[in-house]
Amino acid sequence: MADVAKDPASQFGVQLNATIGEKVQPVANDVVATAVTAQDIPGKVATATGAAITDANIPALVDEAAGPAVTAEATEQLPALVTAEVALRVPPAVDTAITGADIPGKVAIALAAQAGKILQGTGMPNGVVTAGVGTLYVDTATTMGASVWRKATGTGNTGWTVMEGDTGWRTLTSWDSAGVVSGAPLVAGMTPTPGSAGFIRIIRTNNDVGPVISGATFTASTSYIDLPAGFGPTNPQRKTLVALGTLALSCSLNSARLFIDNIPAGTATGTAYGASASWVTNRDWPTTLPGTAA
Template sequence: MADYGQVVARFVDSEGVPTAPHTKPVDGVVTFKPLGKKVITSIPATVAKSSVRAEIVDGVLQGEGGGEVWLAVGRWRVTDYVIDGAWLKEFDIVVTEEHEAVPLDLTLAAPAESAPGEPLPPSEETRIRAEAAAAAAERSADDAAEAALAADFSAQQAAGHATAAQQAATQAGASAFNAGSSAAAAQSSEDDARAAATAAAGSASAAAGSASAASGSATAAATSAGSAASAVTAAQAARTGAEMARTGAEAARTGAEAAQAGMVTGGTIDGAGHLILSKLGGGTIDAGNATGPAGADSTVPGPPGNPTAYEMRGTGFPEGAVTANPGTYYTDTAGTNGAWRWLKVSGTGNTGWKVLFGDTGWRDVSSLCDPTVLGSGKVHVFKTPGRVTWRLIGPVLKAGTLMTSLPTGYRVDAPNWLAPAVTVYRSGAPTSGVFGLGGSGSGLEVSGAFVPDTSSTAYLDYASLLPWPATLPGTPA
């Protein structure tokens, strides 16, 4: 097969599959159209100018019946290149004698296409479809021309039948003339009349048979002539349709070329602020003013975004509102109740958040204390992640319970009888008292010898890992 070469190809989808080898084969069709006349010298023989249709089954290029694809040596155009409903751009290949031993890989021979996932421009897709339609119309015209040749051959056969019928009729006429001549000779000789009459009867019988045969041949000739006339009419109609199809194909090709020439390849902004578009076929298009006056800067900031999946931003507490995985950081851009930075320490839902950075500032909670104990003194509280600090500023009227129930978020983790407390010494005197939480750790108390003294100030500090308070007690100090 030195005058033929093998063509192979494999096709896979851009979407992979979760199993090895991670590719998904596709289906489609490919048509190979010969370009120019080809003569095989080893036979010798002329290669018929006909297209070869191949299929893509499970990603593999196959010929008719699932066999290999072999093409005559020469130039071919790969057209009607459709894979899973997508039309691909046609291109030319050259099949050589070397492809008998080493097949031509259609994938490597194809020109580079657009980047994966990048759709063709509308004008490019229109041009490809128009060229495919033109190629299909040209093949229809070739088929119609072959049908016309077959009709002409049928007409020639019908004419041959008519000629044979005329010859048979001529032979019948000659037989009848011979019969008449025999009858005339019989009249000149009485003795030979009987023999001549017998011969004449035989000749007449033969003439009748020839006439009957001539009549059958004439009927067959008339039928063949009618069929030939119908075939000629159909061939003429087919030729007319082929010419119309060829004209439409040429118009489609012209339209495709015009569309391609008008395709925009780029653009620039000129000195007047106009957008100037460049066309593939040459020339430019002024698309009008593309710039406007500069707008004023916005004074309203946009909403914060999330830089990464593990670095989130928003306003308000994330606890019970923001879903994330453990290890995710959250920044409250409003610093609600003094809490700015949070960390997700447990769970995959919207709970399990802990405050990493923030403070409530000093809050004056004197209004929450018993005035008969506190008198004109002040009580302030300050909270940071994991710590609570109280501040008592004298004078204090007497010992007793300042606050029976601490605000939510300011208590110890597990109240017990060993509640935090601090010793307070009166300025300039040996007397002292205790400032701390009550026996259960739920209230605030003072005990010991307290007398009005503006210089008496005490601080009480202890650990507290309770959730950050949803509301802050008292007022800013």
């Protein structure tokens, strides 16, 4: 039997084509009016957009679809626009802008607000500032060389100890090469070395204390140095007074004096050697600094 369905000239083929035409509209003829080929795509798009598409006007057509074209001027304005948007969305964390100069102040305020554990003021806190144990106090004036204090005991305004302090070298006694003495007088058993300027100095750094003697001649087997308040050891002790030469002298300490003993007569410090020692103290920080700054 012949395949009359595939023969458009047959009566059955004509009827089939008519039926398909009613049910399925030809896409090429009815949607775009004519079949679309690669050659006429620009024309079809031009009909839809109202203008022919060329290499030159593609950007303009894109701009028309996407909005205003991005210009160099708009690009330059982008950082300012971003900054303004961020400012609207992220409010500042502090009331005013923080500069390099006021960062320490802002930090101090923030720390002080944390349970009052860090305080700030001018002058020594002992007898003045009331706080709980563990509180730190910063003396902005570094009075008597002490800058940071810690509340060690009690709940009142006493019990403060120095955490960070440095008196610097203090000259208790000095003399020139002619033997003219300034400051505290030299004690018995010690005299200026002829032709040599010299001094007796002392320093306290936190809880460490150290004296130094230079340019002196011992005229007796014993001598001593009076220790200013706040510079004596916690407990009486014996030390070795170390010389910068071959001599080492023994010494003993109490809260008020450093005793030097077993000194060979005529022993001199200065050109040949100087002498120094060191010890630890937990005595109150001095309320006045002795002598003069070196």
